[in-house]
Amino acid sequence: MQLLIKTFHGLESVLADELKELGASNIEVLKRAVSCSGDKELMYKANLHLRTALRVLMPIANFKANNDDQLYKKIYDFDWSQFINNKTTFAIDAVAFSDTFKHSKYVALKAKDAIVDQFRDKTGARPSIDTDQPNVQINIHVSSEQFTVSLDSSGESLHRRGYRDPNHKAPLNEVLAAGMLKIAGWHKDIPLLDPMCGTGTILMEAAMLACDMPPQYKRKHLGFMGWVDYDKDLWLALHKEAEEKIHYPKVNIVGGDNYPDAVDIAKQTSLDFRLNRQIRIVRSDFKENLPTAPRGMMITNPPYGERLEKGDINGFYRSIGSHLKKNFNNWQGWLITSNFEALKHFGLRTSSKHTLYNGPLECKFVSYDLFEGEMKAFKKKVNRSRRIRE
Incomplete structure (x- = not known):
């Protein structure tokens, strides 16, 4: 086949x-x-x-x-x-x-x-x-x-995991969020922070990944279930096998947002999927979010500028970069944006860059290695540690 x-x-x-x-x-x-x-x-x-x-x-x-x-x-x-x-x-x-x-x-x-x-x-x-x-x-x-x-064989698009009201238009597609986590190399042992989490798409995808919960675990109908050769016994056996592998490890997944409605939705979503112990969500401004561990990963989807004036969005991106530089030493920062002009004002040197699409919007998914001091000194420190390991 x-x-x-x-x-x-x-x-x-x-x-x-x-x-x-x-x-x-x-x-x-x-x-x-x-x-x-x-x-x-x-x-x-x-x-x-x-x-x-x-x-x-x-x-x-x-x-x-x-x-x-x-x-x-x-x-x-x-x-x-x-x-x-x-x-x-x-x-x-x-x-x-x-x-x-x-x-x-x-x-x-x-x-x-x-x-x-x-x-x-x-x-x-x-x-x-x-x-x-x-x-x-x-x-x-x-x-x-x-x-x-x-x-x-899918019927309804597989980006619909069942944890979001289909009438609610989230700014980030679930499939894209899952792909971002995999591109970034995130896994359950790495503390994760999304300081502008919105309704929690990145957090939910991370928690489901950490718990080995299949993305369509709660899906009631898939396209192949209407086919003349649908093997119900096989499907039930595969679903049961996957269900038995779901576990709920202790992880450090934190989200913050300053919109109370978004925070409420994110909390309810995690509760509906029994992931509320894996995800901690607080109402907070971006600058109020600080590292949750000595090392970790920040992945976020900041505003692209639809509700902000040009000068405001450029300044906002500059403030994100400054906050990360000042407070997130030894962390890796990732963000996705379609506002390439605002990204130029971030003020940090990218360590990797990927072109992705959020619906029709072309986006850049970029990473930043955060450290104290100058890049030259940082690279020298990294090379020295590599020589020691070798």
């Missing part, structure tokens, strides 16, 4: 490492996706365990079409009885990057007509459309005149 797993730009290699840990083979890094080979068990595990995946797709057909009639015929001639019957509900999601097929919704409509007509012609009856929770979600990707048709 071939699988295509979607992710955000910049997280492809992180996702590939996750798939390797799950036992996938023939792993290939693509643009905003990773392909691999595996069986049904791997597909179920991928949906349950992958922290940096958005969707797990199973490609079932590839073809070229130069016009509407060819598209209709290719879809009509495919044997859909392998996956759909008259009692099955289905929906089609299409994405088109093509001069010929310019409208994704039209592609979806044309494909829907072809599938329905095939069943009507062969059986005299037709399957129904359900756009809310179909038994089978079909994904069509169009690049120029090349079509890839897949079954979406």
Whole structure:
């Protein structure tokens, strides 16, 4: 079985490492996706365990079409009885990057007509459309005149872990937050601070990672559960195996924010997932947050400037850099921002820089090694300690 797993730009290699840990083979890094080979068990595990995946797709057909009639015929001639019957509900999601097929919704409509007509012609009856929770979600990707048709085994996007109200628009996607933690190399033994935590996305992803809690642990429905070959016993066995590995270690994960509503939401979220003992959240201004241990890691998503004037946001970023330089010696600081101009005013030298996307926003995820004194003296100290170890 071939699988295509979607992710955000910049997280492809992180996702590939996750798939390797799950036992996938023939792993290939693509643009905003990773392909691999595996069986049904791997597909179920991928949906349950992958922290940096958005969707797990199973490609079932590839073809070229130069016009509407060819598209209709290719879809009509495919044997859909392998996956759909008259009692099955289905929906089609299409994405088109093509001069010929310019409208994704039209592609979806044309494909829907072809599938329905095939069943009507062969059986005299037709399957129904359900756009809310179909038994089978079909994904069509169009690049120029090349079509890839897949079954979406995830259904709802995997960034939805179940710890946030779907009507609440958080500034940071859950998949992106998980990817940031992995890029930074954070693990449960490293004290973690998010001094501008908002509703707690980074904190929740860190706590779930520390506790070996699968990101879809509380998910009630996944796309493959509506398929004709759904193996309920296998899914329940994999879910039980994962549940038995969840543990609640003592960790140092702290968050702060000066918006009381955000703090209340973050606290309730951690309580709902029984992670309130792993996460400590306080209402505080950024400058009131101090190191929680001699060494640790700060990862945060500061305001990009939507609610601040240009001068204010530049000054705010400068104050963040000054606070870290003054108070967080021997810590590593990470922040993500789409405000590249404000980032220039941070006042610290970056030790690494990564390009990521938070939805449509291009962002820089940057790190700072914090230390006392000048960079030259710091490097000399590091090199001396390396020589001693060698």
